[in-house]
Structures are given as C-alpha cells and as structure tokens.
Amino acid sequence: MASHDTAVAGNTSRPSGRERGTRVRRRRVRAAWIFLTPMLIGLLLVAGWPLMRTFWFSMTDASLSQMGGASFIGLENYLVYDDGWYGVLADSLWWNSVWNTLYFTVVSVGCETVLGIIVALVLNANFRGRTLVRAAMLIPWAIPTIVSAKMWAWMLNDQFGIINHILISLGLIDMPLAWTANADLSMWAVIIVDVWKATPFVALLVLAALQMLPSDCYEAARVDGIHPVRVFFKVTLPLITPALLVAVIFRALDALRVFDVIYVLTSNASSTMTMSVYARQQLVEFQDVGYGSAASTLLFLIIALITVAYLYLGRRQLGGDS
Amino acid sequence: MASVQLDHVSKRFGSTHVINGVSLSIEDGEFVVFVGPSGCGKSTLLRLIAGLESITDGDLMIGDQRVNNLTPQERGVGMVFQSYALYPHMSVYDNMAFGLKLEKAGKETVAERINETARILQLEPLLERKPKALSGGQRQRVAMGRAMAREPGILLFDEPLSNLDASLRVQMRNEIARLHGRLGSTMIYVTHDQVEAMTLADKIVVLRAGHIEQVGSPRTLYERPASKFVAGFIGSPAMNFMAATLVDATDTGCRVNVPGLGDIDLPFQARDVARGASLSLGIRPEHLQPGDPEGDNRFDVVNVEYLGNECCIYLDNATDTFLTSRVEAATPITRGDTVSLHLDPQHVHLFDSDERALARTGADRQ
Numbered sequence: 001m002a003s004h005d006t007a008v009a010g011n012t013s014r015p016s017g018r019e020r021g022t023r024v025r026r027r028r029v030r031a032a033w034i035f036l037t038p039m040l041i042g043l044l045l046v047a048g049w050p051l052m053r054t055f056w057f058s059m060t061d062a063s064l065s066q067m068g069g070a071s072f073i074g075l076e077n078y079l080v081y082d083d084g085w086y087g088v089l090a091d092s093l094w095w096n097s098v099w100n101t102l103y104f105t106v107v108s109v110g111c112e113t114v115l116g117i118i119v120a121l122v123l124n125a126n127f128r129g130r131t132l133v134r135a136a137m138l139i140p141w142a143i144p145t146i147v148s149a150k151m152w153a154w155m156l157n158d159q160f161g162i163i164n165h166i167l168i169s170l171g172l173i174d175m176p177l178a179w180t181a182n183a184d185l186s187m188w189a190v191i192i193v194d195v196w197k198a199t200p201f202v203a204l205l206v207l208a209a210l211q212m213l214p215s216d217c218y219e220a221a222r223v224d225g226i227h228p229v230r231v232f233f234k235v236t237l238p239l240i241t242p243a244l245l246v247a248v249i250f251r252a253l254d255a256l257r258v259f260d261v262i263y264v265l266t267s268n269a270s271s272t273m274t275m276s277v278y279a280r281q282q283l284v285e286f287q288d289v290g291y292g293s294a295a296s297t298l299l300f301l302i303i304a305l306i307t308v309a310y311l312y313l314g315r316r317q318l319g320g321d322s
Numbered sequence: 323m324a325s326v327q328l329d330h331v332s333k334r335f336g337s338t339h340v341i342n343g344v345s346l347s348i349e350d351g352e353f354v355v356f357v358g359p360s361g362c363g364k365s366t367l368l369r370l371i372a373g374l375e376s377i378t379d380g381d382l383m384i385g386d387q388r389v390n391n392l393t394p395q396e397r398g399v400g401m402v403f404q405s406y407a408l409y410p411h412m413s414v415y416d417n418m419a420f421g422l423k424l425e426k427a428g429k430e431t432v433a434e435r436i437n438e439t440a441r442i443l444q445l446e447p448l449l450e451r452k453p454k455a456l457s458g459g460q461r462q463r464v465a466m467g468r469a470m471a472r473e474p475g476i477l478l479f480d481e482p483l484s485n486l487d488a489s490l491r492v493q494m495r496n497e498i499a500r501l502h503g504r505l506g507s508t509m510i511y512v513t514h515d516q517v518e519a520m521t522l523a524d525k526i527v528v529l530r531a532g533h534i535e536q537v538g539s540p541r542t543l544y545e546r547p548a549s550k551f552v553a554g555f556i557g558s559p560a561m562n563f564m565a566a567t568l569v570d571a572t573d574t575g576c577r578v579n580v581p582g583l584g585d586i587d588l589p590f591q592a593r594d595v596a597r598g599a600s601l602s603l604g605i606r607p608e609h610l611q612p613g614d615p616e617g618d619n620r621f622d623v624v625n626v627e628y629l630g631n632e633c634c635i636y637l638d639n640a641t642d643t644f645l646t647s648r649v650e651a652a653t654p655i656t657r658g659d660t661v662s663l664h665l666d667p668q669h670v671h672l673f674d675s676d677e678r679a680l681a682r683t684g685a686d687r688q
Contacts, residue, residue: 219403222373222394223373223374223394223469
C-alpha cells in the first residue's frame, strides 16, 4: 500500500512491485557492506599496509640499522647501470632462486597431485580400519613444518641419519650420501620432505570430491562393461577436476613462497635457494632492506601473475565444460 | 535367446536374508514387472539378474547358459537406473557412446547406432546437450537410450519413473510400452507403483519379504489374487477386508457370517475348513454398492472423495469396520449419511486364516 502511494505521488507509471524490489535490493546492498567492512579494514591493516610499505622500501636505500633515514632512489634496487648492470634483476643469484622456486613448485606439486589422488582412491575404498588409516594419513600435514623439517634433517643426516643407514644395509648405496649438503641431491631432499608433508592435503581434498561422486554412474559403467582404468580417466578424473584445481592452486601458492622447509634443511645454499630465501638473506643478513624489499616485491608480482594466469586458464577450462 | 530362468536363487547380506529361494521363468521378449512394498527385495532381485550383486545360492540362467559368475556385460543386459546415472560431464551423445566404444565397434557403426536410438527416443535435437540442461523426462529417455544403444537382449529398469511428476510418468509409461512393442527385447521392470505394474506388464511378480507371493498376468492378479497380501497390494483404492465366520460348507459353495451384513452364500470350496473358523472376506470398492439402510446393515459415511469421473465413499459401522466404496460421480450420498451395503457374491474373495485364497467351486473356477 505504501509503495503504491509513493508511485502515485511520484507520478510514475512504474509498477509498485518493481519499486518495492529496488528498495529491498538497496537494503540488501547496505547489509552486505556492513558485513564486509570489518573484513576489508582487517585486510587493509594486515595485508595492504605491509605490502605498500614493502613496495615503498624497495624504492629506497633503507638498511636494517637505519630504517628512518632512508632516501628515495627510484628503481635502482631493481635495475641500474653504473659501469655494468646492478640490481635484483641483474643478479644471477636471483634468477637462480627464481628457477629453483619454479622447479621446486612444478616437481613437488606434480608429485603431490599424483600421489594425493592415489592415496585418496585407496582411502575411498571400503576396507577394515579405514577410519584409522584416514586419521593416520593426516599426521604429516598436522605436524608444523619446522618440526617435520628438523625431523627429516636428522633422518637425512649424512653420518647418523636413518635414511643412509637403511639404504646402506639394503645394499643400494656403498657410501653415505650427503643429502642436504650435496648440491645435486639437496633439491631432491627438499622436494621429498615437501611431498611427504603436503600429499595428505591434496588427498583430503580429492577424497572429499570422490565421496561426492554419484555412485550409480559407476554401476552404469559396470553394466556397460567399461574397464575400471577407462572409467577412472573418463569419469572420475573429469568429475574431480574442480577439486583438483583448488588443491593444486593452494599447493602451488604455498610452494612458490616456500621458505621454512628449505631454510631448515639447507640454509642459504644456492642450489636450493628460493625467492623467499633470497629476499630474507638480502634483507636480514645483508641488512639491505631496500634491496630485499625489491626482491620481495618481485616475488609478490610473480606469484600474482601465476595465480591470475592459472585462475584464468582454470576458469576457461571449467567454463568450457558447462 | 534372452529368456531368464531363476532356480532357487538366494541372496544374503551377512546374516540378513534378502532373497529366499526365488524360482521364476521369464520368456524371451516378455515384459515382466517386479512389484512389492519397499524392502521386499525387488531391487535386489533385479541387481542379481544384472550382475551388480553376487548370487549366494541357486542358479541364474540366461538363454541356455548359467551366468552366476559372468559380468553384467557378458550377460548381455542393459540397465536403466532410478536416478538415471548419466555421466554429468558428457554430452547426451557421449553418454550413449561411452559403453559402445569399448566393443570395438567402428566409429561409423557407433554413430549409426546412436542416431538410430536417438531417433526412436526422439533425442536427436538433444545429442549435444549435457544432462544438466535436460528435463527429468529427457534424462530418463537418455538413460533408456544408453541402455538400448548396446542392443542388449535383456533390458532392466530399476524404478525408472519414480523421480518424474505424475503426468510425465503416464507419458513415459506409454513410451516404454511402445518401446517394448518395437524392440521386442526381454524387459524386467521394478516398481513399487502398482499402476505401472498393471499397465506395463505381460507378467507381474509380486514379491514380499524376499519370496514370490504370486506370478501372473495383471488380470489374474486383480481378479484372482492368490493371497490376501496380493489382493490388498494390487488395486487402488485397496480391497476391503471384513472378518467373516464360516457357517456351513457344501459341494456347491459355503455360507459365511459377516457382522453387519448377516449370512452370505458364496461360491467357494470350504469343506476342508472347520465350521466356525474365522475367515477374511475381501471385496473391491467397485463391487460394494450402497443402498438405503436396512436392519443391522447400517454404515455411516465418514467421507466422500469426488474424483471427477467417480466418487470414493469411506464408511464405518458400529463394529468399527472401515470400508471404501466406489460409485459414480453423480451419487447423491454425502458425508453424514447412513447407507446399507450390498456385495456381489461373484466378486467376493475369501481367505483362510493363513491368508491364502480359497478355491472357487465348479462353474466359477478359472
């Protein structure tokens, strides 16, 4: 009744229903903003502000001992010509870290995805003691990375480590291997530890997706006599792809900024140095806040770029499905 | 040859007996419907025939071959599931082609077969769509198409219409009936809906608690039910049952006493039954006609349901006998009236204390 009066008073020919609709909509928009505001403020404080500060420091010559007296030097931390090229982008150690990070990400996330699917398929099967195995599977994921990395550091120790002991007693190697010190092995040592830790995460997401699958489709496939391997690739895999994409992006983002497992196992060794380790070394050990911030900013940009590209491709693939 | 023989087939899940020694013979090209209340084992029996469950005991023959240990594909069965079981990420065409490709049929044969199936089921305009872009009836047709495309000798349907709304169900029922006439393949169909069973079946199998209660044509089951259970299960509204006492029995018939209706002479062979034994008298609502109240024969009209083409009258009497009568739509009877009831002895069913139907005498025996 009220809205009808408004319509008459406003001398419009609009139906009163739509008038009421816009009012409801406006009220909903206002409610949405009220709910969103605290989180936006929180995000600005804990993410936006540090990010802008890092971005600012990357344009200054700030050092850890005198942060206040920093002066603006433009893009010199990134790239500058002064009898030769200097700056992060001209540093071969930086590009080495970029390569290490990408290598680590692709190999470890790849292994985690494949192993995670296998583990999830096993856990999805019906067998006695399944609940116990499911809980046990989560242990690597539940242990803090620092603790598990330290644990593995001992297990991989070249003189006292159990891994070398087992390999020698099995006759697979003659001499103890320096897993974390040998430049050829250390990247693999780091990848093994990361795969051990993160596979349960992928398995958990895939398992959740597997349990949502329509069981009657599998019975239909059985009646049609379709080979289980074919059913997996043609039915199961396409249907769990959305969950898999989520698992992979979570893991990829984690892997791209990896720091703890590498720092604990191999410290600053160049053969395993990632972008995060590089930035920390510049910023803390060399006390060069400006230069370290420049590396951090680049790290941020690279991760952002990869994420956007991945989401775009992922959405396009999923979009093509519907 | 796609005949099916079940010989004392049993199925146990752990210590639960789901199917108890079922023997049944299904001819090639027959349309057989398994019907029964939920939990009677009708779906399990279908899954045993399909090969989705293993048979605990007994033999299952398809044609001349014992198939207990064969895979569903080797048995040559196709199945339509209650929830359609379509692959959600595949187009209608791929859904139907998925099972075909394996049989190493050439690409053109596959395409031909699917186009032919799609033509029969009028799916041609939908071939490129995904299941989620289809309506319930269309999905159901795709599911049937997928089962048909492999041209199995036996088509199994597990409550295929129960997810559809009423009008669509009638339409699909007709399509399935037409399909059976056209394909001529053996069809086994599970439903809890006795209207589906009556309208589709050449032969209905009524199941109860894992065993067969009665096998027969829809007409036999409706007109000559072998037990009180079948009599009550087939027909809607359900058959009326009244407690009766045997008064006398001769070669030509028997006399029973029904409270409220008095003594009635009926054409049943009851000489083996002791005098005074309690029986159960069954009569379908359409054979129970109301008239003016007379003597003890007084029933109160509790409710009248007007259905357009007919009326259902719900009745109650002093001895708490609840009955249903089916009369023409133009009936003057309204709620609160008192009426008498008259039953036609030819249409009465009589069941003994074990709920088995008594045999009819001489001329009425069929």
